[in-house]
Structures are given as structure tokens and as C-alpha cells.
Amino acid sequence: MVVVFQVIATYAPYIYLVCGLTALYQLYRLWQVREERRQAIFMLERERAVRELSGIFSVALLLLVIMGFTYFASRTIPQAIVAEPEPTLPPQFALAITPTNTPLPVTPSPTPTETATPTPEPPTPEPGQQTIEQPPTPTPEPAPAAQAGSPPLCPDARSVISSPGNGATVSGVFTLIGTATHEQFSYYKVEFAPGANAQNGFTYLADGRGPVFNGALASINSRGFANGPWTFQLTVVDLTGNYPEPCRVTLYIEN
Template sequence: MAIVVKLISDYAPWVYAACGIIALWYFRVALQARQERRQAAFSLEREAALNKTYNALNVAFFLLLVMGAVYFISNNVAAAVQPLVENVVSPTPTALSLPTITPTPEPATATPTPSPVPTTKPTPQPTPTAPLAPTAPPIVAPRCLDARARLLRPGVNEEVSGSVQIVGSANADRFDYYKLEFKPSGAAGDPTFIFSSQQPVANGVLGAWNVSGLRAGAYTLYLRTVDLTGNFGECSVQVQVGRP
């Protein structure tokens, strides 16, 4: 509504001029209709001229009323609605607050410092090599096919000295006893008795053999297992008795 009042107030002079011209035109039409009424010979012509006169006068008076209303609005109402029109037509611009973008500093890139290159190569020093200790030959158990008598230690051609533990198995059906004997390898005659037992042994110590009083050289060790029927199993191994 305030916008309409503002427009009427701004264009009031043009409204006055247009209404005035049109009103004058209809006044002129009313005067011509009046003259036509006077000159009319018939009642119908006079009545039509009279209606034409009233219509022209009505339009003219209506235009005068419009001019009065425009005058009233432009001089009284427009002053009252002026603040509203200013707020509607010219709103106060609001400044937009833009976020401040703070640039992120880039991390400093460390410049690698080149290491000095040695001009001369160091002369490699020979690493002293420790003398290798003599490796003892592996112990090989004698191959005994008879399961009733088997020797595990000492091994084939193993060098022995002092008191030697004899390890193996001595067992049989209807077991009676076993005995340990020895003699120089290749020598004739019966072997020398070492030890005897009536307890069977399975992968254990059969007895001890003291070779301290023997001369250095090759000897053959015998294990014999005897059952109640007189049958026996035998296993032998050659060893080397060292110098005392």
C-alpha cells in the first residue's frame, strides 16, 4: 500500500493534467449535448441529448473527484507513509562478513647437506684367523646284527684311556647272564674277563673297563649274552688304547 501511495504522489502532476484534459473534453460534450437538446424537434431526441449531457457531466465530476483524491493522498497520506516507503524501497545494505583465511605456512624443507666424500679409500686390514681346533672323528657304533648283544660305546676305533664306560644292550629270551671281555686285536688265545652280570640291560651302562695298565695299541672288546639253553649272542668292537 505504501508503494501505491508513493507512486500516486510521484505521478500526481501527470494525473492532474490527464484528468483535467478529459474533464474539459466531457464538459465540452455536455455543452454540445445541451445545444442539441435545445435544437431537437422531437421528444426522443431531446431525451437522448439530456442523457448524453448527464453522462458527460457525471464523468467530468468523477474526474474532478479523482483529482481531489490524488491531491489529498500526495499532500497528506504520502507524508505519513514516507518512512515506510524508505524502508521498503531503500533497505539498508548489510555488510557481509567474510571469513578471514589465514594462509598456512608450508613446512620448511630441510636441504640435505652432502657428506664429504673421502678422497682415499682405507686399506682393509687382514683379520687374524684363529687356528682351527682339530676335529674329533665322529663316534661310529659297531654293526651288531644279533639283537641279543649290541654295543653303542665305545665306537669303532675310538681312542680310549683310563676307565671306559661300556654302553649297550644285553637281553634275550630266557636270559641267563652277559659278560664283557677283551684282547689285543689279532692276538691268539682266549680273551681277558672284564665284568659279568645276570641283570639284562637295554641301552644302558653294561660295565666299566680300566685300560690304564694296557700298552697302547688296538684292542677288541667283546660282549656275549648267554641264555638258559646255552645259546649266546655276541658283539665286538675294535678300539685304540692311547698312551698313558
């Protein structure tokens, strides 16, 4: 119903114009019919003039009804709709804010003081007894640390693998650390290929949908790779499907 009132309000000026032109034409007809009635000689002519006058007055009444309804529909009803206040929620639907208890700060407990425990001294051998010297306990040699490798020379600063370095030896679960970003970033992907300094034959390993700044790119379990050199490649793809030169690093797997 509101749509009908909006259409009437939009075309109200044209409705008024048509009604005004019709009213002018009816005034002209009224003048003509009155002249014909005044000059009529026969009764039939006068009766016809009376019928035409009745029709003119009926049209005038209809025009008044149309103009009044148009004014009411285009002015009064839209103003009443706009002035109608918005409903407010009853009190039982109002949000109630419940206060939360603020935890008290933890009071630090006193740190126990270490007490020195006396160590019993070995008994002094009596004269004439031979002292047996204990052989020295061998110190275990530390296991050789994994080679850290050298930083890879990545051709583009937006696609960099910073750790592990190029030529590093890894085992177990390790994480590729680096940077994957672009002005029109879409996603990045990590791939691998057998051999050192591989240039093709890469297989998908992992990807990311958000840029990374010197953070974790992918977590890799070396148990899924055979021992030996492997080349890992980082590619950053933009919104157009293009990508800068990938960054490659050679790692040695030792499971």
C-alpha cells in the first residue's frame, strides 16, 4: 500500500494538471450548454441541455474527489508515516551489564634459600695400607651439531627463506622461516624437489593465504623424505596469477 501512495505522490503534479485542463473544458461546456438552453425553443432541447448540465456537474464532482484523494495520498499519509516513532524495546529485553570479578594480583611466595649440605670426606688410610687410585671417568663428547648453512641468495626481497640456511642439515620436524609478501598478495606456496639446486620437477608441499614477515612459512617432517639433499622453493603469487622469481634453498635430510 505504501508503494501506491509513493507512486501517487510522484505523479501528483501531472494528476493536478489533467484535472485542471478537464475542469477548464467543463467550464467551456457549461457556458455552451447554458447558451443553448437559453436559446432553446422546444422542450426536447431544454431537456437535453439539463441532462448535459447534470453530466458536467457529475464530472466536476469526480474531479474534486480525484484531486482531494491525490492531495491526501501525497501529503498527509507520507507525513504520518515519517512521523511515526520507532518502537522501543520493553524493559525486559534491555541488556543488563553484569559486573565481573577482577582477579587479585598474585602475591609472590618467598623463594627458599639453598642450604649447603656437608659432604663427607673420604677416610684417611692407615699407615701401611696401599691407596687404590680410581681411574678417571671419561667425559662424553658432545654430539656434533647440525650444520646451520649459509643464508640463501634470494633474487627478490618479497620471497625469502631465511632459515634453515642453504646447505643446512635437518632432521625430525623443522620449520621454514622467511618472508612471503607482495603489493598485490594472493597466496604463497612451498614446493620441494630431489637433489641439490634443483631447477624443475617441484612438488606441492604447503601454502599460505596471508602474507608473512620473517615468520613461519611451513612446518616439515623430515621422516617423509629420503636421506640426502633436497631443494625447497618458496613462490609468492599475486592477484593476477603472476609471481616474482622464487627463492630456493638446499637442505640435507639426515633421519
